[in-house]
Amino acid sequence: MTIEERIKYAEARRDEAISNGTVNDIVYWNGYVDGLKAVKRDG
Numbered sequence: 001m002t003i004e005e006r007i008k009y010a011e012a013r014r015d016e017a018i019s020n021g022t023v024n025d026i027v028y029w030n031g032y033v034d035g036l037k038a039v040k041r042d043g
Contacts, residue, residue: 003043007036 001009014029 003036003040007033007040010036 010029010033014026014033017025017029
């Protein structure tokens, strides 16, 4: 799985958490997406 695919997956999960999840879920997925984007940018 490429970094772009991982970002797309994490963004979809974040969007799902916004619709159905808890605040903790949203915070988790936001952090995960930010981390993946940082790796992509720096890597």
